[in-house]
Amino acid sequence: MLPRRIYQFLLIYLIGLLLLFAVKYGFGLSDYVIPGPRDVINTLKTVCIRYFSDVVDTFSVAVIGQIISICLAAAVGIIGRRTTWFGSFVKVAAYNVQAYPIVAIAPIIFILFGDGFLSRLLIAAMICYFPILLSVIGIMSEPVEDVEHFYRATGRMRWQLEVKIRAFENLGKLTTVISGSATLAMAGTIVSEFIAANAGIGYSIRIALYQSDLSRILIALFLIGITLSIYQGLLELCGHLVKKGWSGH
Amino acid sequence: MNPIGPKFRMMIIIVCAAVLTTAGLLRADNAAAQENLTYRLKWLFNVSVIGDLYARDAGFFEAVGLRVDVKAGGPERDAIRELELGYADFGVASADQVIRARSKGAPVVVLAQLFQINPLQWIYRADEHTFEHIADFRGKTIGITYGGNDETIMRTILAKAGIQESDVHLFSVRYDFTPFFQRRADIWPVYRNAQGPILADKLNAAGEPVGFFNPADHGVRFVANSVVTSRRALDQQPLIAAKFVRALLKGWEAALDPANAQKALKMLQQYDKDTPFPLMERQLEITRRLIKPAPDVSVGRIDAAAWRQTEEIMLKQHLIPAPVAIADAIFPPGSDD
Numbered sequence: 001m002l003p004r005r006i007y008q009f010l011l012i013y014l015i016g017l018l019l020l021f022a023v024k025y026g027f028g029l030s031d032y033v034i035p036g037p038r039d040v041i042n043t044l045k046t047v048c049i050r051y052f053s054d055v056v057d058t059f060s061v062a063v064i065g066q067i068i069s070i071c072l073a074a075a076v077g078i079i080g081r082r083t084t085w086f087g088s089f090v091k092v093a094a095y096n097v098q099a100y101p102i103v104a105i106a107p108i109i110f111i112l113f114g115d116g117f118l119s120r121l122l123i124a125a126m127i128c129y130f131p132i133l134l135s136v137i138g139i140m141s142e143p144v145e146d147v148e149h150f151y152r153a154t155g156r157m158r159w160q161l162e163v164k165i166r167a168f169e170n171l172g173k174l175t176t177v178i179s180g181s182a183t184l185a186m187a188g189t190i191v192s193e194f195i196a197a198n199a200g201i202g203y204s205i206r207i208a209l210y211q212s213d214l215s216r217i218l219i220a221l222f223l224i225g226i227t228l229s230i231y232q233g234l235l236e237l238c239g240h241l242v243k244k245g246w247s248g249h
Numbered sequence: 250m251n252p253i254g255p256k257f258r259m260m261i262i263i264v265c266a267a268v269l270t271t272a273g274l275l276r277a278d279n280a281a282a283q284e285n286l287t288y289r290l291k292w293l294f295n296v297s298v299i300g301d302l303y304a305r306d307a308g309f310f311e312a313v314g315l316r317v318d319v320k321a322g323g324p325e326r327d328a329i330r331e332l333e334l335g336y337a338d339f340g341v342a343s344a345d346q347v348i349r350a351r352s353k354g355a356p357v358v359v360l361a362q363l364f365q366i367n368p369l370q371w372i373y374r375a376d377e378h379t380f381e382h383i384a385d386f387r388g389k390t391i392g393i394t395y396g397g398n399d400e401t402i403m404r405t406i407l408a409k410a411g412i413q414e415s416d417v418h419l420f421s422v423r424y425d426f427t428p429f430f431q432r433r434a435d436i437w438p439v440y441r442n443a444q445g446p447i448l449a450d451k452l453n454a455a456g457e458p459v460g461f462f463n464p465a466d467h468g469v470r471f472v473a474n475s476v477v478t479s480r481r482a483l484d485q486q487p488l489i490a491a492k493f494v495r496a497l498l499k500g501w502e503a504a505l506d507p508a509n510a511q512k513a514l515k516m517l518q519q520y521d522k523d524t525p526f527p528l529m530e531r532q533l534e535i536t537r538r539l540i541k542p543a544p545d546v547s548v549g550r551i552d553a554a555a556w557r558q559t560e561e562i563m564l565k566q567h568l569i570p571a572p573v574a575i576a577d578a579i580f581p582p583g584s585d586d
Contacts (some may be wrong), residue, residue: 032353207396
């Protein structure tokens with residue numbers, strides 16, 4: 001699972017890079033428009049360590065943001081699965097929060113919380129929570145009749161059991177959504193860093209853009225991509241292990 | 250039964266063919282008479298591009314047989330890249346962009362320098378600080394945009410006075426001015442002509458007089474916006490380049506002429522609807538001083554010494570690995586090369 005993720009990413013990145021070089025040499029473009037391989041390698045040597053630490057910084061914020069959004073989406077999904085007035089109210093509130101574009105809210109967040117860790121965390125959580133929420137609500141609102149009927153008929157059904165049954169039956173879907181939301185969490189953190197923070201890979205990309213340095217951006221994209229691929233591979237592995245543990249074989 | 254007879258059908262076909270042929274001929278004739286060009290600006294439509302828009306809207310381009318599509322710039326736009334990719338014929342770029350591009354082999358050339366004084370300056374509260382001398386920066390919190398022009402300029406200023414980074418506190422600037430309003434920074438970078446009057450108004454309304462620090466007053470002349478094109482375009486169509494620059498600079502001269510101020514501002518208001526007219530009037534007055542600082546200075550003059558200084562600054566700060574011989578990239582209209 002993990003090695004597959006990594007080599008798939010490497011393949012995609014390499015194809016992208018080759019395509020860029022083909023355009024560069026095909027149209028005779030200068031290194032300013034598209035950097036050449038030597039320029040990219042030289043930049044890699046210069047910024048690799050610094051950018052890697054920036055990516056780790058961004059990644060750590062993204063992971064915490066993702067955990068928060070999973071907890072939030074799970075709580076909202078579990079409450080919102082009921083067809084009561086409160087359940088519907090929670091759902092409406094959760095959906096509305098997502099209706100506002102993050103780039104419009106971000107400056108307010110930065111004014112309130114400063115340009116440090118908290119703002120980045122909040123934006124990362126806000127960006128990645130909605131897809132998780134949609135899936136959780138979808139899964140939690142859908143009864144697994146075959147199994148649930150027995151517990152209902154015997155009067156042993158509790159809400160915890162109901163949640164557990166529905167989660168187990170849809171573990172594959174949940175794992176995919178959580179794994180996919182890692183990308184959104186990372187993107188959210190990078191967006192927040194790009195807009196206003198003064199740390200992380202998004203901030204470094206902003207500086208590279210100011211200086212029209214596409215080589216640095218290519219290095220940043222590589223480091224972001226490889227980190228995400230490893231993380232997503234690990235999440236899928238965890239999902240697989242949890243399912244194996246729950247099913248007892 | 251078909252209600253349209255064969256004769257009538259034939260007539261319709263002939264009429265359509267005639268209309269299409271005439272339209273095609275007219276279009277071809279028009280294209281021959283007028284050269285279609287794309288001009289990519291550096292920033293969004295505001296007072297800093299008033300002359301560019303005026304040259305088009307007041308018919309200066311048309312008068313020399315050019316039809317110019319003036320396109321707004323923005324943070325994600327890079328005129329030099331567009332020139333090389335063929336999306337634009339002319340553009341506006343800052344000197345550091347030109348020097349960086351030349352350093353990476355981009356065949357970009359400079360045709361005119363719009364701002365004689367860089368509009369990128371610093372604002373401060375005049376009742377709390379004075380920045381008459383560079384030494385006044387010692388111990389102060391200075392706003393800079395890491396990676397931006399203002400960082401390069403400020404580091405040059407500090408180096409000039411022998412001030413180390415440890416002697417000041419550098420504050421990372423972002424899009425909004427809140428940290429300056431909150432006094433978290435003592436001095437903040439602004440575009441003197443566009444943002445300067447807005448911030449000054451806000452602070453003056455709160456009873457806080459402001460001052461502006463202009464690096465050029467302290468010998469740091471970092472060139473700002475200039476008109477650029479590709480070397481290939483200049484070689485292939487030198488007449489068009491000359492026509493374009495002359496019409497553009499005439500447009501600028503006219504837009505900055507106090508006699509045309511109302512007309513130019515009314516034109517600008519069509520593009521910049523959010524800026525109140527009285528504010529625009531003041532912005533234009535400041536822009537005039539930055540583009541034509543003295544009556545004998547012609548609009549578009551290329552300050553070769555300032556270009557060389559800009560290159561030296563970038564070299565010193567390792568923003569370029571080697572000299573780019575920037576003088577070789579300067580081609581004012583009428584120059585022989």
